[in-house]
Amino acid sequence: MEYLLLETRGPVAVVTINRPQALNALCSALLEELRETFGAMARDEAVRAVVLTGAGKAFVAGADIAEMRGFTPEEANAYAARGAQAFAAVETLPQPVIAAVNGYALGGGCELALACDIRLASEKARFGQPEVGLGITPGFGGTQRLPRAIGAGRALEMILSARPIDAHQALAVGLVNAVYAPEALLEEAVRLAETIARNAPVAVRAAKRAVHLHARRALDEDIAGEGRLFAQCFATEDQKEAMAAFVEKRTPAPFQGR
Numbered sequence: 001m002e003y004l005l006l007e008t009r010g011p012v013a014v015v016t017i018n019r020p021q022a023l024n025a026l027c028s029a030l031l032e033e034l035r036e037t038f039g040a041m042a043r044d045e046a047v048r049a050v051v052l053t054g055a056g057k058a059f060v061a062g063a064d065i066a067e068m069r070g071f072t073p074e075e076a077n078a079y080a081a082r083g084a085q086a087f088a089a090v091e092t093l094p095q096p097v098i099a100a101v102n103g104y105a106l107g108g109g110c111e112l113a114l115a116c117d118i119r120l121a122s123e124k125a126r127f128g129q130p131e132v133g134l135g136i137t138p139g140f141g142g143t144q145r146l147p148r149a150i151g152a153g154r155a156l157e158m159i160l161s162a163r164p165i166d167a168h169q170a171l172a173v174g175l176v177n178a179v180y181a182p183e184a185l186l187e188e189a190v191r192l193a194e195t196i197a198r199n200a201p202v203a204v205r206a207a208k209r210a211v212h213l214h215a216r217r218a219l220d221e222d223i224a225g226e227g228r229l230f231a232q233c234f235a236t237e238d239q240k241e242a243m244a245a246f247v248e249k250r251t252p253a254p255f256q257g258r
């Protein structure tokens with residue numbers, strides 16, 4: 001892999017986008033590596049939670065403008081398809097994904113953070129959807145995920161003004177869950193991932209899916225889906241052991257993921 005670094009810390013995988021000379025802009029090859037890497041992690045039971053971050057002063061400064069600028073409509077379509085697959089691989093990863101937003105998260109970079117489950121930011125983070133200033137609309141789900149995350153009015157202000165917001169503004173609108181000193185961000189993200197990784201794996205995956213159902217289907221279907229996922233956990237030894245331990249007022253045995 002040319003543009004991604006993959007490090008495992010016990011049950012936590014840390015994926016670092018490593019194209020700092022271009023502020024980690026999403027070129028086609030990088031999108032392809034994201035799709036492959038997240039596809040492989042989906043099949044890796046040893047990975048219980050993922051942290052996604054960027055090398056250097058950016059998380060991701062957006063789609064690769066240099067690559068994009070000369071696109072024919074056909075090439076734009078191919079890029080969009082590749083991007084959609086990469087973003088879907090991140091969003092639908094069974095394991096939770098925490099974005100550790102270390103710097104610029106602009107355009108496709110802000111959208112990539114939004115495709116993650118939880119966002120934590122460094123004080124140096126900047127979030128924005130500058131696309132309309134480039135004559136395009138957000139294309140990797142920003143018009144859908146941003147309003148769901150922060151409400152239509154605030155999303156429209158960001159999208160239509162193209163003005164970035166800083167980490168503290170992002171915290172105030174609920175785009176990120178917490179803001180840390182730059183040197184503390186990655187450790188805090190890994191610590192949260194480790195906390196998640198200690199919980200029952202089947203239940204964690206089912207809970208993530210249950211939350212995501214909401215964005216995708218009508219409420220009735222969501223409730224039914226939640227119920228099915230809830231029921232599925234009852235087929236696991238971990239559920240039996242954890243509930244037994246609660247009733248017996250003891251600490252449960254380590255979770256087995258089955």
Ligand code: DAK
Pocket residue numbers: 021022023025026061062063064065066067076077079080083104106107108109130131134136138139140
């Ligand atoms: N693409 C390509 N290269 C980029 C880049 C980008 N998005 N952002 C930065 N770089 C490169 C710069 O060109 C520069 O390269 P060299 O000149 O050194 O070769 C290097 O990274 C360092 O950047 P700067 O010198 O500009 O660094 P500064 O600290 O001065 O400024 C900045 C940082 C983040 C304010 C600035 O780099 C900037 O404004 N960057 C562009 C941010 C931006 O507009 N991002 C949104 C891109 S639009 C689609 C789906 C989605 C999308 C498109 C289509 N379809 C479905 C078809 C998404 C679109 C976008 O994301």
